[in-house]
Amino acid sequence: MALLRKYLIAGLLVWLPLAITIWVLLWVLGLLDGIFASVVGGAASLLPQGSGDSLRSLRDIPGLGVLTLAVLLVGTGVFATNVLGQWWLHQWDKVLHRVPIVKSIYSSVKQVSDTLFSSKGNAFREAVLVEYPRQGAWTIAFVTGTPAAEVAPLLGDPAGAHEHVSIYVPTTPNPTSGFFLMVPRAQLRPLTMSVDAALKHIISMGVVAPGSNAVVSNASVSNASVSNAAVATAAASADGRNRVG
Numbered sequence: 001m002a003l004l005r006k007y008l009i010a011g012l013l014v015w016l017p018l019a020i021t022i023w024v025l026l027w028v029l030g031l032l033d034g035i036f037a038s039v040v041g042g043a044a045s046l047l048p049q050g051s052g053d054s055l056r057s058l059r060d061i062p063g064l065g066v067l068t069l070a071v072l073l074v075g076t077g078v079f080a081t082n083v084l085g086q087w088w089l090h091q092w093d094k095v096l097h098r099v100p101i102v103k104s105i106y107s108s109v110k111q112v113s114d115t116l117f118s119s120k121g122n123a124f125r126e127a128v129l130v131e132y133p134r135q136g137a138w139t140i141a142f143v144t145g146t147p148a149a150e151v152a153p154l155l156g157d158p159a160g161a162h163e164h165v166s167i168y169v170p171t172t173p174n175p176t177s178g179f180f181l182m183v184p185r186a187q188l189r190p191l192t193m194s195v196d197a198a199l200k201h202i203i204s205m206g207v208v209a210p211g212s213n214a215v216v217s218n219a220s221v222s223n224a225s226v227s228n229a230a231v232a233t234a235a236a237s238a239d240g241r242n243r244v245g
Contacts, residue, residue, distance in 0.1 A: 036065030
């Protein structure tokens with residue numbers, strides 16, 4: 001029975017990541033194709049009955065939604081990086097910032113996205129250890145910036161000192177939720193691991209160590225218990241779900 005269990009766990013650890021990856025990709029493909037089919041169907045309904053049939057036939061081509069989205073993103077990027085495109089985007093931002101309710105949502109999302117995806121920003125560029133939620137317990141966090149100008153003096157930071165930093169403490173296995181803290185930089189311990197490696201370590205609940213080999217050997221599987229296989233299964237499932245987002 002022990003030998004059979006070893007082979008079952010080895011087969012599970014080989015096929016489970018592949019199965020979850022395929023499932024996630026098929027889910028994303030189906031979602032994008034569904035959105036594309038809805039847009040095409042709406043556009044075809046506005047055309048005369050005869051001329052809309054050829055447009056509706058595009059809904060039956062698998063993967064066309066993903067290709068259309070990729071072309072749209074590349075085209076938008078090309079447009080946004082030239083002078084004319086930047087001028088139009090500036091005008092568009094001015095319009096959206098004048099619409100009630102919309103301006104609050106749009107400005108907040110834009111600030112976060114600009115900070116996260118800007119090559120000049122420092123958000124999520126550094127992984128650190130912080131003592132949280134109690135003394136003697138440590139967790140991985142990410143430096144997201146410095147406290148606001150109004151908050152820094154209340155923390156005892158003189159102007160431009162940056163003795164405190166803003167950090168994000170993610171939860172596991174879902175790092176999209178977490179806690180925002182402002183702590184003294186002296187209380188943090190910098191890590192040499194990359195942000196990607198730190199995220200994998202958090203999502204896997206500590207099962208996947210930074211720099212570990214993803215290939216599972218038969219020797220390591222023979223010493224694995226059923227409970228360890230269950231933990232690995234949960235970690236791989238959480239990793240697949242979070243890669244979508």
